[in-house]
Amino acid sequence: MKKNFKILAFLALLPVTCTTGAFAQDAGEILRTADEITYAPKDQEATTIITLTDKNGNKSVRKAEMKQKGKNLRLTRFTEPASQAGISFLSLPDDVMYIYLPAFGRERRIASHVKNQSFAGTDFSYEDMEAVPYSDKFDPLLLETTADRFILELTPKPGIRSDYGKLVMQIDRNLSLPVGIEFYNRGNQLAKRMDIEYEEVQGYLTQKRITMNDLNRNHSTVMEIEKIRFDNDLIDSEFTIRELKKL
Numbered sequence: 001m002k003k004n005f006k007i008l009a010f011l012a013l014l015p016v017t018c019t020t021g022a023f024a025q026d027a028g029e030i031l032r033t034a035d036e037i038t039y040a041p042k043d044q045e046a047t048t049i050i051t052l053t054d055k056n057g058n059k060s061v062r063k064a065e066m067k068q069k070g071k072n073l074r075l076t077r078f079t080e081p082a083s084q085a086g087i088s089f090l091s092l093p094d095d096v097m098y099i100y101l102p103a104f105g106r107e108r109r110i111a112s113h114v115k116n117q118s119f120a121g122t123d124f125s126y127e128d129m130e131a132v133p134y135s136d137k138f139d140p141l142l143l144e145t146t147a148d149r150f151i152l153e154l155t156p157k158p159g160i161r162s163d164y165g166k167l168v169m170q171i172d173r174n175l176s177l178p179v180g181i182e183f184y185n186r187g188n189q190l191a192k193r194m195d196i197e198y199e200e201v202q203g204y205l206t207q208k209r210i211t212m213n214d215l216n217r218n219h220s221t222v223m224e225i226e227k228i229r230f231d232n233d234l235i236d237s238e239f240t241i242r243e244l245k246k247l
Contacts, residue, residue, distance in 0.1 A: 049226050050223050069234045138155060179196055
């Protein structure tokens, strides 16, 4: 069976409380395997329903289309409601990202030092939205193995700029999937938590529902896949600034 979207395959590992070279290597293999399976499809196209909920329980709903090719090409565009339609985000290799706001009629490159800003009012930052394998950005450490979970700690590699001091990822041992990620800021304070549910489509296990909770704002964003298709023979020219600005 093929698996997709940060799907992880692991050997059974004993619980550890130390950071020996052998265990560090095992954690690296775990993360590399996750990325290899995550980006197994040549490409994908999806329609997503996005629901924002504020601290008072008020909800707003949006719709977006996303397409991705390989490991580092991704384009996301809001299509509904009319007030949000056309807002688009493009993630390219080498930490290059652009946002397009139709009201201004021009694209803007996202500087590395503002990647922590909210993407179009959601609880996902620009950094959360970029298409970059975890193993390209983070050094992993196996913190714990329980009956049903692998617990990994991910810290930014030297020379990599991230607004997260670390991530703590929970892997379901039966599914071999990440089902929860905690995001810590540079001050080592827990800032956000992401929970993930899955379904099988075209032989791939894919994210069905992603919930991001901002613990400081008491605000949440749910991205639910309405439909998705894999291996569509997308071409590189579909991931350009010209495409970004299409309405």
